[in-house]
Amino acid sequence: MVFQYSEEVTYYVTRIEDYKLPFFGMVVMNFLFPVLLLMNSDYKRINWFVIMAGIVILAGHYMDIFNAIMPSTVGDQWYIGMAEIGAVLFFAGFFIFWVFRALSSAPLQPKRNPFIEESRHFHY
Numbered sequence: 001m002v003f004q005y006s007e008e009v010t011y012y013v014t015r016i017e018d019y020k021l022p023f024f025g026m027v028v029m030n031f032l033f034p035v036l037l038l039m040n041s042d043y044k045r046i047n048w049f050v051i052m053a054g055i056v057i058l059a060g061h062y063m064d065i066f067n068a069i070m071p072s073t074v075g076d077q078w079y080i081g082m083a084e085i086g087a088v089l090f091f092a093g094f095f096i097f098w099v100f101r102a103l104s105s106a107p108l109q110p111k112r113n114p115f116i117e118e119s120r121h122f123h124y
Helices: 007-018 020-038 047-074 082-105 116-120
Strands: none
Touching (some): 007 020, 007 047
16 A cells, blocks of 8 residues: 655655664754753753753754755665765854854943943842
8 A cells, every 4th residue: 555645744754764874863853852951940040950951952943954955856765975064164154253253343332331340249
């Protein structure tokens, strides 16, 4: 018996059959991780946890794009090689360069703020 899927079902069947790890990893990184861990407000007050959560979510978005493009271009012959790693490193480096360049060109401390001395001695 041969099943004929609609276009939408074929999209997900291809990704679940041939791309199990990237597909379900993307679901965990984009949905389960943010919903389960970031709903608690105590975790959102820990700076390193929020940074790591952002990195995981960015990796999840990359996996989302990977899952959208790779099955239609290479089928089941996929791999993560130097081109994928190089592209991620290039854009990460470009982003870091751009942010630090912007930070170095603008003063990070406000000028002529009447409350600046009071805020320097603030402890929470």
